[in-house]
Amino acid sequence: MGQHARYVFEDAAADRFLVHRAAFFSEEVLRLEQERIFQKCWIYVGHSSEIRNPGDYLTRNVAGYPILFSRDNDGKVRALVNVCPHRGAIVCRERSGNARSFHCMYHGWTFNNDGTLRGVPGQDAYGPKFDKSRYSLPEPPRLESYRDFWFLNFDPDAVDLHTYLAGAKDYIDLILDQSPSGQMEIISGTQEYDIRANWKLLVENSVDDYHILITHRTWINYMANSGVDMRRKPGEMLPKIGRGVELGNGHLTTDNPNYRGRPVAAWISVYGEEAKEDVANIKAELVSRLGEARAERVANTNRNLVIFPNLVINDGSSVTVRNFTPVSPTLMKVTSFALGPVEETAEQRARRLHAFLTFYGPGGFATPDDVAALEAAQEGYSAHRIAPFNDISRGMHKPMADQFDTDEGHIRVFWRRWREIVEA
Amino acid sequence: MNDPAHYDPANEALRREVEWLFYREAELLDAWKLDEWRALLTEDASYFVPPNDKPHGDHNNTLFIVADDHVRLHERIVRLKDPNCHSEYPPSRTRRFISNVRVTPASGNEWLARANFIVHRNRRNSDVRIFTGEYINRLVRLNGALKIHERRAILDAEELGAMGAVSFIL
Numbered sequence: 052m053g054q055h056a057r058y059v060f061e062d063a064a065a066d067r068f069l070v071h072r073a074a075f076f077s078e079e080v081l082r083l084e085q086e087r088i089f090q091k092c093w094i095y096v097g098h099s100s101e102i103r104n105p106g107d108y109l110t111r112n113v114a115g116y117p118i119l120f121s122r123d124n125d126g127k128v129r130a131l132v133n134v135c136p137h138r139g140a141i142v143c144r145e146r147s148g149n150a151r152s153f154h155c156m157y158h159g160w161t162f163n164n165d166g167t168l169r170g171v172p173g174q175d176a177y178g179p180k181f182d183k184s185r186y187s188l189p190e191p192p193r194l195e196s197y198r199d200f201w202f203l204n205f206d207p208d209a210v211d212l213h214t215y216l217a218g219a220k221d222y223i224d225l226i227l228d229q230s231p232s233g234q235m236e237i238i239s240g241t242q243e244y245d246i247r248a249n250w251k252l253l254v255e256n257s258v259d260d261y262h263i264l265i266t267h268r269t270w271i272n273y274m275a276n277s278g279v280d281m282r283r284k285p286g287e288m289l290p291k292i293g294r295g296v297e298l299g300n301g302h303l304t305t306d307n308p309n310y311r312g313r314p315v316a317a318w319i320s321v322y323g324e325e326a327k328e329d330v331a332n333i334k335a336e337l338v339s340r341l342g343e344a345r346a347e348r349v350a351n352t353n354r355n356l357v358i359f360p361n362l363v364i365n366d367g368s369s370v371t372v373r374n375f376t377p378v379s380p381t382l383m384k385v386t387s388f389a390l391g392p393v394e395e396t397a398e399q400r401a402r403r404l405h406a407f408l409t410f411y412g413p414g415g416f417a418t419p420d421d422v423a424a425l426e427a428a429q430e431g432y433s434a435h436r437i438a439p440f441n442d443i444s445r446g447m448h449k450p451m452a453d454q455f456d457t458d459e460g461h462i463r464v465f466w467r468r469w470r471e472i473v474e475a
Numbered sequence: 476m477n478d479p480a481h482y483d484p485a486n487e488a489l490r491r492e493v494e495w496l497f498y499r500e501a502e503l504l505d506a507w508k509l510d511e512w513r514a515l516l517t518e519d520a521s522y523f524v525p526p527n528d529k530p531h532g533d534h535n536n537t538l539f540i541v542a543d544d545h546v547r548l549h550e551r552i553v554r555l556k557d558p559n560c561h562s563e564y565p566p567s568r569t570r571r572f573i574s575n576v577r578v579t580p581a582s583g584n585e586w587l588a589r590a591n592f593i594v595h596r597n598r599r600n601s602d603v604r605i606f607t608g609e610y611i612n613r614l615v616r617l618n619g620a621l622k623i624h625e626r627r628a629i630l631d632a633e634e635l636g637a638m639g640a641v642s643f644i645l
Contacts, residue, residue, distance in 0.1 A: 146528060240526040240538030243634035247601075261524075268559040379640075389538040401535040405542065411543045413635055414524055414541035416554060419562035419642035430600060 059470040061463075062441075066447040069440040070461055072432040075249035079323065080473065081380045085470050088360050089114040091206045093215050093363040093373050096120050096130050099149075099199035100236035100393075109147035112376060112384065113203060119143050119188070121203070123165035124151065130203045131166040134191040134234055142188065153188075162188050168265060197221055199234070217299030221437050222356045226366050228349045228421035229315040230392035237372065238404065242387040244413045246375075248425035253375050254465055256421050257363040258295070258305050258355045260456040261445060266424050270410060270417040279312060288457045291466060293352070295446075295454040295461030301359030301468025305456040309351045311368055311410075314403040318349040321409060322402055359468055364390075367406035378430070381429055384404040387412060396475070479579055486578070494607050495615065496621055501571035504644055509552045514643070516623040517615060519545050523627045524641050530629045538596045555598040555643065562642035568597040568642060578614075586614045592628070594645060596638075598604065604638050606645060607631050 058074040059066075061424045074080050096113050097120045108121035110133055117143070119133040130424040134144050140157040143150075154170055159172040166188035174181060193204035195212035197220060202212055215219065227233050246253065256262070264271065264283075275281040283290050293307025312319030316334035318327050337346035353367040358473050365371045410417045431438070443466065446458025454460030496515065503512040516522075524541035525532050534542035543551055554560050572593040594606040602606040613625040628645040632638065 052526060150593040238538055239536060240532060241528045241537065241634075242526060242540065243528075243636065244639055245588070245635075245637050246639065266561060269554040269557050272557070272559075273554060276553065277546075379587075397535065404534065404538055407538060408542055409547075412540060412643075413541070416550070419640040420560070422640050423642075424561040426601075460640055 054443070057474055059466050059474065061467075063447075066444060068443045068447055068466070069465060070232040070443060071439055073439075074314075075251065075429065075432050075441075076380045076435070078380055081377060083473050084114065084244040084360075084377070088469075089205075089316060091204070091209065091472075092360055093195070093202040093204050093212050094195075094360075095358070096194070096201045096203050098237045098372070098388075099201065099389075100234075101129065101195070104149065106135065106149040106151055107147075108143065108150060108153075110143055110145065110165065111386070114205075115376060116191075116202070117141055119153070121164055123163070126167070126199060127165070128194070129164075129166060130191055130194045130201070132191070134189065135160055136168075136186045136188070160186075166190060179370070199229055215300055216358065217302060218296075219298045219302040219304075219356060219358050222298065222304050222333065222354055224388075225349060225352075225354065225409040226356075226364065226370060228337070228345065229370075231336060231340060231394055232392075234392050234393045235370070235390050236393050237402070238389040240389070243377075243420075244387075244410045246383050246385060246422050246425055247378055247381060250375050250377040250406050251383065251465075251469070252363070252425045252428060253361070253383060254357055255443075255462050257365065257373070258303060258357055258456075258461055259459075260293075260295075260305055260307070261288060261459070262338065262421075262424065266420050267410075267417045268422070273409070273416050274311060274319075274321070280310070293456040295456050295458055295464075297451055297461065297464045298356075301465055302357060304354050304356040304463040305454050306352045307462065311353065312406065313367070314369060314399065314406050319400070322406070326398075326402055333399070357465065359465065363448060365411070368410040369403050371383060371407070371411050394457070440462050476606075479548060479577065489586070490576060490578050492621055493578045493586070494590075495574060495589070496623070497508070497526055497573045497590050497610070500623075501573050505569050505571055507555075507566050509555055509644070513552060515549075516626065517617065518549075520548060521545065521625050522548050522551075522644075523625070524645055525627070525629055527630055527632055527634050540635065540644075542618075551644070561641075562640060565599075567643055570595045570597075581613060586621075588612045588614050596643065602637075606638055606641075 052295050056069040060069040094114045101123040105122055105124050105126050110119055117133040119131040121129050123129055133142050135155040138157055140155055142155045143153045153165055163168045163169045168186040169182045191203040191205050192207040197216055212315050217453050271281050281290055290310040291308040296306050309317050316330050318330040334350050337349055356364045361374050363373045370390040371387055372390050375383045375385045377383050408415050412418050443459045443462055446454050446460050451460050489635045499585045522543040525539055529537050540575050555563055565602050573590050575591040577589045608630040611627045612623050614621050615624045
C-alpha cells in the first residue's frame with residue numbers, strides 16, 4: 052500500500068461505511084500511524100495519584116517509548132525518556148519507587164530526578180569542553196494535564212491539551228463528579244495483557260454496544276442469576292438503549308441509561324443487602340452537592356469514552372482507565388487500572404473492586420470474551436483477498452444526533468478522524 | 476511440623492494427603508469436571524489470582540485478576556460450562572504440573588498448603604500459553620476430608636502479557 056492508499060470508504064448515498072482490512076495488518080499502515088498519530092497526538096502517560104510525592108517515579112511504555120514518569124524534588128511532574136544519553140541503555144529498570152537520582156548500570160552516569168546529569172565517573176577524560184547540560188535525559192517537547200490525567204506530545208506545534216480534548220473534557224468531568232472533592236486516584240494493582248490483534252480493534256470494541264448481547268451472554272446470565280433485571284424490549288439489543296456521541300478531534304463516547312449497577316451510585320443485588328444503605332447515602336451526597344439532574348447523570352448513566360487515539364475510560368460496572376499500544380500490526384499491549392474517589396471508605400473501595408471484576412479485566416466475566424472476539428477477527432483478516440472489508444454501517448441512514456449506542460455512528464467518528472490523518 | 480527448615484517425618488502423611496489433593500484438583504480441572512472440582516472446596520470457598528505487580532496484595536484495596544467469593548465462583552463455573560463462554564469454547568486443553576508441595580499449620584484449624592505449578596493452555600490456531608507460579612491454599616478438615624477454603628494462584632511473570640487472559644480456572 053502506498054502513501055496515498057485508501058482504507059476507509061464512505062458511501063453516503065448507499066448508507067455504507069467500509070474499512071479495508073489491510074488497515075488491521077499492514078506494516079505500512081502501522082508505520083504511518085506511528086509517524087502521524089502516535090508522534091502527533093496527545094498520548095496518555097499516567098495519573099497524578101501514581102506519583103504523589105517528590106521523588107516518586109514509575110517506568111512505563113508510552114507510544115513505544117520507555118518513559119520515566121516522575122515527580123522531581125520541586126514537585127514538578129515529568130515524562131523523561133528513560134534512555135542514557137551516553138550509550139542508550141535503559142537508566143531506571145525498576146517498576147516504581149522513590150528516588151532523588153537515577154543511576155545508569157552501564158557506565159554509571161547519574162541523573163537527578165529532574166533528568167539533569169548529576170555525575171559522570173572519570174569526567175576528566177572528556178576534557179574542559181564537557182558540557183553537562185547537553186546530557187540530560189531527553190524529554191518530549193510537550194507534557195500537559197487535564198484534571199490529573201497527564202499526556203505527552205512529541206509534536207512541539209501541537210494544539211494545547213485542553214483544546215485537543217474538546218468535548219471529552221465534559222465526560223471526564225462527569226466521572227470526577229463521583230468524588231466530593233473532584234479527585235479520583237489510580238488504585239493499586241495493574242492488569243497488563245497482550246491481545247493478538249490490531250490496536251484499533253480495541254478502540255472499536257470498547258464502545259461497541261452492538262456486541263454485548265451476543266459476546267457477553269454469559270455475563271448477562273451472571274447478572275440475571277444475581278437478581279439484576281436484564282429483560283429487554285422486543286427487538287432491542289440491551290435492557291436500556293442510549294446514545295453514541297461525537298466529542299470532536301476523533302474523541303467519542305457512549306452515553307447510556309444505567310441498568311447494570313454502579314458503585315457510585317446505583318445498588319444491585321450483587322453488592323449485597325448490607326451495601327444498600329451506603330449506596331443510597333452516596334447518591335444522597337451527589338444530590339446535595341450537584342442537584343438532582345446532575346446527580347442522576349453521574350450515578351445512573353454508563354459511559355465508555357475513547358480519547359483519540361488509544362485511551363479508554365469506561366464508567367460502568369466500575370471505572371477503568373485502559374490504554375493500549377501497538378507492538379506490531381497484529382499485536383497490542385493493554386494496560387488497565389481501576390480509578391476511585393480519594394474519599395472512599397475501605398468498604399466502598401472493596402465494593403468498587405468487586406464490581407470491577409464482574410465485567411472487566413483478563414479474569415472478568417466479559418473482557419476475556421472481547422479478547423477472543425478481537426483475536427478471531429484478526430485471524431479472519433488472513434482472508435482479506437476474498438473478504439476485504441469490515442462493515443461499519445449501522446445507523447448510517449440517521450443523523451449523528453440520532454445514533455444509538457448500539458449503532459455505529461460513534462465508531463465512524465473514530466474512523467473519519469483516522470482517515471483524515473492516515474490518508475492525508 | 477512447625478519448623479519448615481527441618482524435615483519432620485511426622486509431617487509426611489499430611490504432606491502426601493495434601494499432594495493428593497493438589498493432584499486430584501489438577502486432574503479434574505484438566506478434564507473440565509468443574510462440579511467435581513468444586514466439591515473439593517468448602518461451601519464458602521474463595522479463589523484469587525492477584526495482579527502480577529502486587530502478587531501479595533489484598534483484594535479489598537488492590538485490583539486483582541480474579542477475586543471470587545463463593546457466589547461468584549459458582550457463577551464462574553456456570554459460565555465456563557456454557558458454550559457462550561467464547562474465550563473457553565471449545566474448552567482449552569490444559570495440562571497442569573504440580574510440584575514442591577509443602578504444608579504448614581496456619582491460624583485456627585487451617586493448614587497452609589503450597590505448591591509450584593506449570594499450566595499449559597492449548598487452543599487451536601494459537602501458540603501454547605504457559606502459566607507458572609505458586610498455589611497458596613488454605614485447607615480445613617471437614618468430616619474427615621481436607622477441603623480448600625481459600626485458593627490463591629500467584630503468577631511469576633512480571634505482567635500477564637502473552638498469557639492474555641485467565642479465562643479458565645488457573
